[in-house]
Amino acid sequence: MSFSTFIQHCLTGISLGGAYALISIGYTLVYGILLLINFAHADIFMMAGYFMIFAMASFPWQVAIPIVILATVVLGVVIERVAYKPLRNAPRMSVMISAIGVSYLLQNLATYLFSALPQGYPTIPPLKKVIQLGSVTTSLVTLITPVLTILLVILLMLLVRHSKFGMAMRAVSKDFETSQLMGIKINRVVSYTFAIGSALAAIGSILYFTDRMSVTPFSGTMPGLKCFVAAVLGGIGSIPGAMIGGFIIGITETFLVALGYSTYSDAVTFLFLIIILIVRPTGLLGEELTEKV
Amino acid sequence: MPLNKHRKLSPVLSLAALILLLVLLIILEQHQSSNRMAVAVLQKGAILAVAAVAMNLPNGFTGIFSLGMAGFMSIGAYITAILTIPTDTIESVYYISGVAGWVMNLKRALDVLPQPLLVLVALLIGGLIAALFAFLIGIPVLRFKSDYLAIATLGFSEIIRALVASPQLDRVTNGSYGLKNIPGFATASGSGVLLIPFAIAAVCIFIMILVINSSYGRAFKAIREDDIAAEAMGINLLKHKELSFVISSFFTAISGGMLAMYMRSIDSKTFQVALTYDILLIVVIGGMGSVTGSIISAFLITAAKEWWLRFFDQTLYIGNWQVPLLRTGFRMVVFSILLMVVVLFYRRGLMGDREFSWEDILGLPQRWRHRRVAIAAAKAEAAAPKDGGQNDA
Numbered sequence: 001m002s003f004s005t006f007i008q009h010c011l012t013g014i015s016l017g018g019a020y021a022l023i024s025i026g027y028t029l030v031y032g033i034l035l036l037i038n039f040a041h042a043d044i045f046m047m048a049g050y051f052m053i054f055a056m057a058s059f060p061w062q063v064a065i066p067i068v069i070l071a072t073v074v075l076g077v078v079i080e081r082v083a084y085k086p087l088r089n090a091p092r093m094s095v096m097i098s099a100i101g102v103s104y105l106l107q108n109l110a111t112y113l114f115s116a117l118p119q120g121y122p123t124i125p126p127l128k129k130v131i132q133l134g135s136v137t138t139s140l141v142t143l144i145t146p147v148l149t150i151l152l153v154i155l156l157m158l159l160v161r162h163s164k165f166g167m168a169m170r171a172v173s174k175d176f177e178t179s180q181l182m183g184i185k186i187n188r189v190v191s192y193t194f195a196i197g198s199a200l201a202a203i204g205s206i207l208y209f210t211d212r213m214s215v216t217p218f219s220g221t222m223p224g225l226k227c228f229v230a231a232v233l234g235g236i237g238s239i240p241g242a243m244i245g246g247f248i249i250g251i252t253e254t255f256l257v258a259l260g261y262s263t264y265s266d267a268v269t270f271l272f273l274i275i276i277l278i279v280r281p282t283g284l285l286g287e288e289l290t291e292k293v
Numbered sequence: 294m295p296l297n298k299h300r301k302l303s304p305v306l307s308l309a310a311l312i313l314l315l316v317l318l319i320i321l322e323q324h325q326s327s328n329r330m331a332v333a334v335l336q337k338g339a340i341l342a343v344a345a346v347a348m349n350l351p352n353g354f355t356g357i358f359s360l361g362m363a364g365f366m367s368i369g370a371y372i373t374a375i376l377t378i379p380t381d382t383i384e385s386v387y388y389i390s391g392v393a394g395w396v397m398n399l400k401r402a403l404d405v406l407p408q409p410l411l412v413l414v415a416l417l418i419g420g421l422i423a424a425l426f427a428f429l430i431g432i433p434v435l436r437f438k439s440d441y442l443a444i445a446t447l448g449f450s451e452i453i454r455a456l457v458a459s460p461q462l463d464r465v466t467n468g469s470y471g472l473k474n475i476p477g478f479a480t481a482s483g484s485g486v487l488l489i490p491f492a493i494a495a496v497c498i499f500i501m502i503l504v505i506n507s508s509y510g511r512a513f514k515a516i517r518e519d520d521i522a523a524e525a526m527g528i529n530l531l532k533h534k535e536l537s538f539v540i541s542s543f544f545t546a547i548s549g550g551m552l553a554m555y556m557r558s559i560d561s562k563t564f565q566v567a568l569t570y571d572i573l574l575i576v577v578i579g580g581m582g583s584v585t586g587s588i589i590s591a592f593l594i595t596a597a598k599e600w601w602l603r604f605f606d607q608t609l610y611i612g613n614w615q616v617p618l619l620r621t622g623f624r625m626v627v628f629s630i631l632l633m634v635v636v637l638f639y640r641r642g643l644m645g646d647r648e649f650s651w652e653d654i655l656g657l658p659q660r661w662r663h664r665r666v667a668i669a670a671a672k673a674e675a676a677a678p679k680d681g682g683q684n685d686a
Contacts, residue, residue: 037440086637092439093358097577098636100360104570105629112622221566225451228444263459270448274433277441 004135009258010251011142015211017250018145022152022204024227024234024242026197032173032237033193035092039099040079042224043106044198048072048205049121049215050114056122065124069202076198077191085187110217118214127210145207146247152200153243160239169193173237222266226253229273235286244284248272303651318487325486334596335487336478339494340551342591345575346498346584347544352573353581353646354505355537356517357435358443362545362572364450365423367457367564369546370553372419374472375465377412377554380404386467386474393464409480416493416550423546427539435534447566458561471560475553490551497544502584504540513537517582574632578642586644598628 023045030038051071055064083102087095127141160166171179172189180186208223209215230249234241249269256265276283318335325332344362351357380400383392403411434445456462458469466472478489504510512533515523524530553559579590605624609616635642647653 031440035440037444083633083637090640093352093356093581094636094640096358096440096443097573098633100570100573101629101632101636104567104574105626105633107567108622108625108629112620112626115622218565222451225444225448229448232441232444263455263461266448266455267452270445270452273441273445273448277437277445278433 005258007136008138009254011136011138013251013254014247015142015145015207015250016254017247018149019204019208019211019246020223020227020230020250021149021243021246022200022207023223024230024246025153025156025239026201027228028231028234028236028239028242029169029193029197031231033169033176033190034084034095036084036095036099037228038197039096039224040083040102040106041197041201042220042227043103043110044072044076044079044220045201045205045208045224046110046215046217046220047075047106048198048202049209049219050110050119051202052206052209053119053122053215056124061122061124061126065206068206069199072202072205073195073198076194076201080191080194085190107217107221114217116217118216118219121209121213121215124206124210127207141207141210148203148207149243149246152203153239156196156200157239165189165192226266226269229269232283233272233276235283238283238285241283241285300652302655306651318491322484322487330600332486334600335592336490336555337599338592338595339490340548340555341572341575341595342588343494343497343548343551344545344572345579345587345591346501347541347548348572348576349579349581349584349587350501350505350513350541350544351534351537352576353583353587354510354517355513355534356439356520357534357538358439359446359538359541360443360566360569360573361427361430361446361450361542363564363566363568364446364453365427365542365545366549366552366568367450367453367559367561368423368426369416369419369549370559370564371457371466371472372422372546373412373415373550374475374553374559376400376403376415376418377476378472378474379476382474386472387464389467389470390463396465408476412476412554416547419550420543420546423549424539424543427542428535431535431538435531435538447569450564450566450569454561454564457564466561469561471558471563472553473558475557475559477557478554490555493547493551497547498584498588501540501544505584509533509536574628577632578635580642580644580646582646583642583644583648585649586642586647589649590643594628598624602627 023041026041026044027038030036030041048068048071051068052064055067055071059067079102083098084095087098127139127144129140130137131140131143160169168179168184168189169192171182171184172186176186209219212219226249227246230245231242232245233248234243234245249272252268252272253265256262256268321328321332321335344366348359348362351359375396376399378386380397383397383400403414406414430445430449434442434449437445457466460468462468477486479486480489505513512523512528515526515528516530516533520530549564552563556563575590575594576587578594579586579588602624605619605627606621607619609619
């Protein structure tokens with residue numbers, strides 16, 4: 001592998017990792033608050049891909065992107081209201097089955113509405129612009145993704161650390177019931193959390209699908225699982241952790257594919273999961289939690 | 294006492310129902326050419342019943358949320374398929390890259406067995422290898438909390454699917470081309486299309502019921518209710534979870550093998566995560582923790598999905614008016630909405646965690662009568678609130 005191809009793969013990996021990072025933040029925020037693996041998050045990401053196809057059909061990209069983000073946020077919040085809120089006091093397994101049910105519903109709905117055939121993803125002209133860095137040629141999206149990801153993560157961390165809403169969010173994730181007793185409006189915090197997660201998933205989906213070129217009803221499943229693993233890897237509940245996890249998984253995957261082990265690239269992701277859960281269950285940046293009886 | 298009478302009656306009724314089912318199956322089998330749909334639905338129902346009960350064992354009875362069903366089913370299906378495809382035509386199935394030498398040698402060695410025995414041996418080998426896999430991945434994975442376990446098992450099933458389709462295994466699994474020419478359930482004379490799958494399913498489910506009713510089964514339920522309390526009572530958590538997981542995987546693989554025989558041709562796309570979700574749908578609708586619930590719902594859902602509600606997927610005209618919404622894919626949307634409705638509003642499913650019993654059915658009129666009397670009494674009390682009101686408050 002020559003130096004320039006190495007750099008090329010690095011860039012691709014970082015770019016993929018950035019998209020993964022944005023999606024895994026959605027998992028980590030929701031898990032931090034509700035202790036729920038939001039299986040539907042992967043399909044929200046997939047639906048955002050379809051929204052983009054339809055938005056770009058009638059609007060220029062400057063208008064289409066906000067529309068897609070808005071539509072995805074609405075979808076995410078509605079899902080939380082309809083499928084998770086009624087089960088707030090139900091056993092954990094019921095909520096998880098509900099999440100799987102939503103994921104199943106979204107996949108089948110997408111198959112019904114848009115057919116199972118891959119639909120071409122529209123090109124957003126500025127993202128596709130080819131640039132030359134020394135001997136490496138790449139499209140602008142590869143460079144924008146990591147920068148955008150890091151910017152969004154910094155923004156989100158400022159929000160969580162320094163705003164009143166962020167304080168409420170941290171309180172809810174520490175102790176659901178006590179924060180309710182302190183007058184925090186739980187349902188509003190949960191809704192906002194889903195809104196943030198979905199918005200980031202929408203941005204992630206634009207960056208991810210611009211590289212992939214097509215969307216199918218099942219194209220969310222695998223990235224979704226990987227991003228959850230990324231969230232666990234970084235330490236569930238931790239935003240910078242999710243970002244680091246996303247980058248690690250994205251770069252590893254790209255290099256495995258580049259070396260010709262594409263069959264095993266998915267397997268390695270789950271190997272990561274098993275190893276991290278055995279060696280360091282709290283993840284790289286996670287906090288120690290004791291289990292209460 | 295009427296309830297006592299019912300208790301004496303129930304074995305008789307069960308026997309009668311069993312004989313009736315047997316007669317029905319034999320009649321259907323003899324007229325299979327004119328009842329293709331019914332035969333197919335019953336075959337698939339029996340297969341999914343085994344899978345659903347096997348999924349219920351860890352999920353409903355032990356409280357470990359495992360989503361690896363599709364992976365274990367594909368192990369069983371591929372092993373059964375490879376071992377039962379007739380040796381003389383197997384070259385034509387693997388026409389792209391040929392069969393690995395050791396597979397051929399194994400098949401030649403097994404060819405001394407008569408056909409029905411070969412099928413059984415193939416199913417058992419599939420089950421045992423899946424159980425071995427389950428044992429190995431269970432060692433790390435079953436220590437995790439419920440949600441991590443779900444993701445890890447889901448990931449495992451995707452890994453199996455990727456391995457099966459990988460070019461490295463082309464000469465064993467035929468890679469992405471899949472396997473075909475798998476012999477079906479029927480024997481050479483054409484009989485057994487229904488009796489064979491039903492017999493295998495009955496044996497599998499019977500063994501799982503024995504496990505559930507044994508002391509191991511009680512330990513499983515204790516773990517489901519409260520794992521910390523169960524551990525405090527001296528139940529070895531890991532050992533029992535491992536046992537439940539391994540037994541479940543064994544029977545899941547057998548149902549996978551039967552699925553291969555039912556479908557006659559399989560490829561790695563057959564065993565996507567959606568297959569696990571389909572079985573989860575059956576288990577949830579039947580009731581987590583109810584064997585009979587899973588069986589009833591397996592047949593009901595299969596019949597509805599493959600037969601009664603087929604028209605959802607076809608455009609339909611009444612006169613000149615096209616019925617809206619009906620086109621390919623609508624059926625699955627309806628089923629996913631059904632799953633959501635059950636999860637949100639009828640969390641217990643058809644049976645909850647109770648089992649079907651004749652006593653319940655026969656006792657119904659009596660219980661209704663009691664309830665009517667009780668309601669009438671309550672109304673009478675409400676109509677005369679002189680001293681009752683205070684006591685109630």
